Amino acid sequence: MAEKPWGQLGVPHLGDSHAGDRRIGEVSFEHPHGLSLPVLVKYLYTSERLSIQVHPDDQQARAFGHECGKDEMWIVLAAEPGATIGLGLKQSYEPDVVAAAIADGAIVDLVDWRPVRRGEVIYNRAGTIHAAGAGLVLLEVQQSIDLTYRLFDYGRPRELHLAEGLAVSRFEPHHDPRDCQLGKGESRVLADGPHFGAAWCAGGLPEGLPVNPDHWQLVVVSGTASIGGLSLSEGEAAYTQSLVGLTMARDAVVMLAWPAQKSMAEAA
Incomplete structure (x- = not known):
């Protein structure tokens, strides 16, 4: 703050x-x-x-x-x-x-x-x-x-x-x-590199998320969500290495962010 x-x-x-x-x-x-x-x-x-x-x-x-x-x-x-x-x-x-x-x-x-x-x-x-x-x-x-x-x-x-x-x-x-411009109830990947990734998730995850990023940052924009035993409400955030077990209220909106994925050349 x-x-x-x-x-x-x-x-x-x-x-x-x-x-x-x-x-x-x-x-x-x-x-x-x-x-x-x-x-x-x-x-x-x-x-x-x-x-x-x-x-x-x-x-x-x-x-x-x-x-x-x-x-x-x-x-x-x-x-x-x-x-x-x-x-x-x-x-x-x-x-x-x-x-x-x-x-x-x-x-x-x-x-x-x-x-x-x-x-x-x-x-x-x-x-x-x-x-x-x-x-x-x-x-x-x-x-x-x-x-x-x-x-x-x-x-x-x-x-x-x-x-x-x-x-x-x-x-x-x-x-x-x-x-x-995000439509009401729309989920979509907003950016996927070269420096970071981000996705807008309205009630569920969009298609096109990376398979195995190093970690995720999750911010609850509205409504409620839970992951890894944490219950999150509007304005709260979590750091997680997996989205397995993520649940969102039907009217919830979550923003995901993740680090840019290294290319095969960079990872070698």
Whole structure:
């Protein structure tokens, strides 16, 4: 759980014991024994626009001395009327145009602010200039690293990373075939590599899940589920090495995440 100035009061996944005047921006799930996980799953709660930012890919991140880059995927769980997410730029621009726009604040007008609604899935590939807007509850799946280069932060007194951010940015619109709108009662695999897998499970498991991933992270989005002797309700999560014995209420929705499967060449 992390307090953020852009977070929300009274977030829905913490229970009454956490009520108060704290602005919660993130609630993330950790390994039950404190071990590191290659995939991070968390809730995001926004009451104002986050910084305009970008993440490097694996190759770029390693060149800067980091373990990996950061792809991420958002599932919109709630969106206030008029809520938007900035995804890529409205059109392709030369890097020097974007750099000048950051300097005078015009970058806000270059970003493609898209209206979003509940059930929308957005795959935010590394290199995409982006920003989550206000009034959102998002479920995020990402490569497990805190690696963000801020390009513009509306005058907030936080560090910017202009040289690094501009070096890894793609100065173009956002397009990704994994973006979709979930239908009511729909179960489907949302992503299956190259960095992580994720699936939306409404009342049951979808076809196309991997046969034998290293482990699964399971988050109950609504309703109830049980696995391995654990009974889970909305907002709770479990780490498991098998889905055998998973039961879901008929009206339950569960999100599954798993680490990317190694290719035969990588495993050799």
